[in-house]
Amino acid sequence: MATLKVPAIVPAPEEDAAQLRKAFVGLGTDEEAIVKILAHRNATQRRLIREAYTAAYGQDLLKDMEKEISGDFLRALAMWTLDPAERDARLANEATKMLTANNYVLLEIGCTRSSYHHFKVRETYHLLHKKSLEEDVAHHTSGDYRKLLVPLVSAFRYEGGETNLTLAKSEAKILHEKITGKAYRDDEIIRILTTRSKPQLNATLNQYNDVFGNPITKDLKSDPNDEYLRFLRATIKCLTSPEKYFEKVLRVAIKGAGTDENALTRVVVTQAEDSLHRIKEEYLKRNSIPLEQAIAGDTSGDYKNVLDALLGKEG
Amino acid sequence: MATLKVPAIVPAPEEDAAQLRKAFVGLGTDEEAIVKILAHRNATQRRLIREAYTAAYGQDLLKDMEKEISGDFLRALAMWTLDPAERDARLANEATKMLTANNYVLLEIGCTRSSYHHFKVRETYHLLHKKSLEEDVAHHTSGDYRKLLVPLVSAFRYEGGETNLTLAKSEAKILHEKITGKAYRDDEIIRILTTRSKPQLNATLNQYNDVFGNPITKDLKSDPNDEYLRFLRATIKCLTSPEKYFEKVLRVAIKGAGTDENALTRVVVTQAEDSLHRIKEEYLKRNSIPLEQAIAGDTSGDYKNVLDALLGKEG
Numbered sequence: 001m002a003t004l005k006v007p008a009i010v011p012a013p014e015e016d017a018a019q020l021r022k023a024f025v026g027l028g029t030d031e032e033a034i035v036k037i038l039a040h041r042n043a044t045q046r047r048l049i050r051e052a053y054t055a056a057y058g059q060d061l062l063k064d065m066e067k068e069i070s071g072d073f074l075r076a077l078a079m080w081t082l083d084p085a086e087r088d089a090r091l092a093n094e095a096t097k098m099l100t101a102n103n104y105v106l107l108e109i110g111c112t113r114s115s116y117h118h119f120k121v122r123e124t125y126h127l128l129h130k131k132s133l134e135e136d137v138a139h140h141t142s143g144d145y146r147k148l149l150v151p152l153v154s155a156f157r158y159e160g161g162e163t164n165l166t167l168a169k170s171e172a173k174i175l176h177e178k179i180t181g182k183a184y185r186d187d188e189i190i191r192i193l194t195t196r197s198k199p200q201l202n203a204t205l206n207q208y209n210d211v212f213g214n215p216i217t218k219d220l221k222s223d224p225n226d227e228y229l230r231f232l233r234a235t236i237k238c239l240t241s242p243e244k245y246f247e248k249v250l251r252v253a254i255k256g257a258g259t260d261e262n263a264l265t266r267v268v269v270t271q272a273e274d275s276l277h278r279i280k281e282e283y284l285k286r287n288s289i290p291l292e293q294a295i296a297g298d299t300s301g302d303y304k305n306v307l308d309a310l311l312g313k314e315g
Numbered sequence: 316m317a318t319l320k321v322p323a324i325v326p327a328p329e330e331d332a333a334q335l336r337k338a339f340v341g342l343g344t345d346e347e348a349i350v351k352i353l354a355h356r357n358a359t360q361r362r363l364i365r366e367a368y369t370a371a372y373g374q375d376l377l378k379d380m381e382k383e384i385s386g387d388f389l390r391a392l393a394m395w396t397l398d399p400a401e402r403d404a405r406l407a408n409e410a411t412k413m414l415t416a417n418n419y420v421l422l423e424i425g426c427t428r429s430s431y432h433h434f435k436v437r438e439t440y441h442l443l444h445k446k447s448l449e450e451d452v453a454h455h456t457s458g459d460y461r462k463l464l465v466p467l468v469s470a471f472r473y474e475g476g477e478t479n480l481t482l483a484k485s486e487a488k489i490l491h492e493k494i495t496g497k498a499y500r501d502d503e504i505i506r507i508l509t510t511r512s513k514p515q516l517n518a519t520l521n522q523y524n525d526v527f528g529n530p531i532t533k534d535l536k537s538d539p540n541d542e543y544l545r546f547l548r549a550t551i552k553c554l555t556s557p558e559k560y561f562e563k564v565l566r567v568a569i570k571g572a573g574t575d576e577n578a579l580t581r582v583v584v585t586q587a588e589d590s591l592h593r594i595k596e597e598y599l600k601r602n603s604i605p606l607e608q609a610i611a612g613d614t615s616g617d618y619k620n621v622l623d624a625l626l627g628k629e630g
Contacts, residue, residue: 119434122471132473134466135510146502150510151449154469156437158447187461195450195465 001277003312006042013048016041017056020049021064029068031302038081039309043273046081073302076265080310084273085120086128088113091266092121092153093129096140103145103231104249105266106137110152111238112245115159122153144185144228148235151194163203171196172207179219184229193235202240243275247282250291259298264307272310280311316592318627321355328363331356332371335364336379344383346617353396354624358588361396388617391580395625399588400435401443403428406581407436407468408444411455418460418546419564420581421452425467426553427560430474437468459500459543463550466509478518486511487522494534499544508550517555558590562597565606574613579622587625595626 011019016037023030023037038046053061062078069077079087088109095105109121125133134154141149171192178186192204208216217233237245246267253260253267271279283291292311299307309315326334331352338345338352353361368376377393384392394402403424410420424436440448449469456464486507493501507519523531532548552560561582568575568582586594598606607626614622624630 119471126471126473126475130473130475130477132471132510132512134470135473135512138506138510142502146506150506151465151469154466154471155449156434156441156447156469158441158445158450160441160445162445187457191453191461191465195447195453197447197450 001275002273003276003280004040004042004272004310005312005314006040006045007315010041010045013045013052014056016045016049017052017061020053020061021057024064024068031069031073032305034065034069034077035302035305035309036315038077039306040315043084047083050081069302071303072261072265072299073306075262076269076303076306076310079265079269080272080306083124084270085117085124087270088117088121089124089128089133091270092125092133093136096136098140101140103141103149104234106149106153107231107235107238108245108266108270110149110155111235112242115155115157118153119156145231147185147187148190148194148231151190152235155194157195158197160197161199163199165203165207168200168203168207169211171204172211175204175208175216176212176219179216182222184220184226184232189232193232193239198239205236205240243278243282246271246275246279247286250279250283250294251287254294254298261299261303264295264299268307268310276311316590317588318591318595319355319357319587319625320627320629321357321360322630325356325360328360328367329371331360331364332368332376335368335376336372339379339383346384346388347620349380349384349392350617350621350624351630353392354621355630358399362398365396384617386618387576387580387614388621390577391584391618391621391625394580394584395587395621398439399585400432400439402585403432403436404439404443404448406585407440407448408451411451413455416455418456418464419549421464421468422546422550422553423560423581423585425464425470426550427557430470430472433468434471460546462500462502463505463509463546466505467550470509472510473512475512476514478514480518480522483515483518483522484526486519487526490519490523490531491527491534494531497537499535499541499547504547508547508554513554520551520555558593558597561586561590561594562601565594565598565609566602569609569613576614576618579610579614583622583625591626 019033019037023033038049041049050061053059057064062081065078065081066074082090091105092109094100095102110118113121122133125131129136134150137153138146138150174188175192178184178189183189193201196204205216212219217236220229220233220236223229234245249263249267253263267279268276280291283294287294292308295307295311296304334348334352338348353364356364365376368374372379377396380393380396381389397405406420407424409415410417425433428436437448440446444451449465452468453461453465489503490507493499493504498504508516511519520531527534532551535544535548535551538544549560564578564582568578582594583591595606598609602609607623607628610622610626611619
C-alpha cells in the first residue's frame with residue numbers, strides 16, 4: 001500500500017509547472033512550494049508536469065531543479081520526480097559503476113518489482129544507457145554474485161497465483177539437501193530462486209519449514225560472517241517478504257551515529273507509491289517507534305520535509 | 316528477407332474464412348484451396364482470418380483444421396497459421412518436454428529473433444503455459460547446457476548499432492585466453508555470448524579473427540566429438556550469421572535416406588516472413604542446387620505444396 005497523499009483537487013499540470021517555475025526563479029528558492037507540489041503528485045501527474053514544464057519554458061524540470069537545490073534534498077526530489085521505470089534504470093546503472101557499486105540495489109530491482117515494471121526498466125535501460133541491464137550487471141560482477149544477480153535481473157517471472165504442491169515438495173527437498181551439504185552455491189538453489197514464480201517459491205519455502213523444522217533463512221545462517229550467505233538470505237526476503245527486507249534496510253540506514261541517506265532516500269522514494277505503508281507497519285512492530293519519528297532524529301530541513309511528505313504527511 | 320508471396324489483391328478476412336470453411340466441410344477436403352489461402356497471407360492477415368472464422372462459425376480455425384488434415388501437412392500449416400510469438404512459445408515449450416526435448420530449438424528462439432519479438436514470446440509463454448520460459452528451460456536442462464541456455468532465453472539484448480572497439484579488443488583477448496586454455500565452459504565465455512549486443516559481438520569476433528589469426532568457430536573445433544563445443548559453435552552462428560546456421564539445419568534435415576520433417580518445417584515456417592530468402596541463397600551457394608529442388612526430392616503431396624508456397628512460389 002502506498003503512503004503518497006495526493007490532494008482531493010489537483011491543479012492542472014500547466015498550473016503546477018507555473019508554480020514550480022515561480023519557486024525556482026528570482027532570488028532564493030521556495031523549497032516549501034516545490035515539496036508541496038511534487039511530493040503530492042502521483043507518477044502520471046508528475047510526468048504531465050514535466051511535459052508541461054518543458055512545453056512552457058523549453059527546459060527540463062529536472063535540470064532547472066538541479067540549479068536551485070542540492071544535496072540529499074535534490075537527490076530525493078529528483079529521484080522521486082522521475083518516472084518509476086526511468087528511476088530504477090538509473091539506480092541500477094549507478095549500482096553497476098565501480099564507485100557506486102551496490103549489489104543490494106540490483107537485488108531489490110530484480111526481486112521486488114512486478115514482472116512488467118521490471119521489463120519497462122530493461123527497456124528504459126536500453127534507451128538511456130545504450131546497453132542492456134543484464135550486460136552491465138554481468139560485466140561488473142563476478143563469481144557467486146554474478147551467478148545469482150544476472151538471472152535475477154533477467155527474469156520475467158510468471159505472476160499467476162497457481163502453485164504446484166508436488167513441485168514445492170520436491171524443490172524443498174532439493175534446497176534442504178544442498179543446504180545440509182553446505183552447497184550454498186549450487187546451481188539448483190540458484191535455479192529455484194531465480195526462475196520460480198513468487199507464489200510457487202512461497203509454497204516451496206513453506207514446505208521447507210514444515211518438513212525440515214526451520215525456516216530456510218535460519219538454515220542459511222550457519223556462518224554469520226559469510227557475505228554471500230547474507231546476500232542469499234536477502235534474496236529470499238526480497239522475493240517473499242519485501243516489506244521485511246525494506247524495514248531492515250531502513251533500520252540499518254538510520255541506526256548508529258551516521259545515516260545512510262542514499263539507502264533511506266531509495267527505499268522511501270521507490271516505495272512511496274508501492275508498499276511503504278506496509279514497511280512502516282513492519283518498522284513500528286520491529287522497533288517500537290514510528291518510522292517518521294526515527295527519521296526525524298536523523299534528518300532535517302527540506303530533506304526531512306520531502307521524506308515526511310512521501311511517508312504520508314498531508315500536503 | 317521474406318519469401319512469402321501475398322497476392323496483389325487480398326480478399327477480406329471474412330471471405331477467406333468462408334472459403335476455408337468451404338474447403339473443410341462436406342466430403343473430402345480441398346487441400347489446394349487451403350494452401351492457396353493460408354500460405355499466401357502475412358501474419359496480420361492470418362490473425363484476422365482466424366478471428367473472422369471464430370466470429371462466423373464459433374470454432375477455432377486451427378481446431379477445425381486438425382479434424383480435416385493430418386501429419387506433416389497439418390503440422391506445417393497449423394504452425395504457419397499461428398501468430399509468430401505464439402508459434403515460438405509453443406515450439407519452445409515442446410522443446411523443454413522430455414520426449415521432444417531439443418536444445419537447438421531453444422537456441423534458435425533465444426538467438427535468432429529480435430529482442431522485442433523474443434519478449435513477446437516470453438509474454439505469450441506465461442499466458443499459454445502458466446509458467447515462464449526460463450523456468451521451464453532451467454528445469455529441463457542441466458550442467459553446461461543450462462548455464463548457456465537460461466541466459467540466452469532470458470536476454471533482452473540491446474539492438475542499437477553502436478560498438479565499442481576497446482571493449483571488443485579486450486573481450487576478444489578474454490575469449491582467446493579461455494579457448495587456448497581449453498576452458499570452454501568458463502563463465503566469461505558465457506557472459507560475453509549471452510549478454511553483448513549482436514553488433515558488439517560481431518566486432519569482438521572480428522577482433523578475434525584479426526588478432527589471433529583464426530575465426531573463433533575454428534578454434535572451437537579442437538574436439539569434433541564434443542557435443543557441447545558443437546552447441547557453442549551453433550550459438551555463435553545463430554548470433555552472428557543466422558542464415559548460415561539455418562542453411563545447415565536444412566542441409567542436415569534433407570540429406571541422407573530419411574528426412575527430418577520437424578526441422579524442415581520449423582525453419583521454413585519460422586523464417587518465411589523473416590530471412591528465408593537469404594537462407595535460400597546460402598543453400599544454393601553451399602549445395603549447388605536450389606533449396607526447392609532439394610526439398611522436392613524429399614517431400615511430396617500437400618506437405619510439399621505448403622513448403623513450396625512458403626519458399627516463394629506464387630499462389
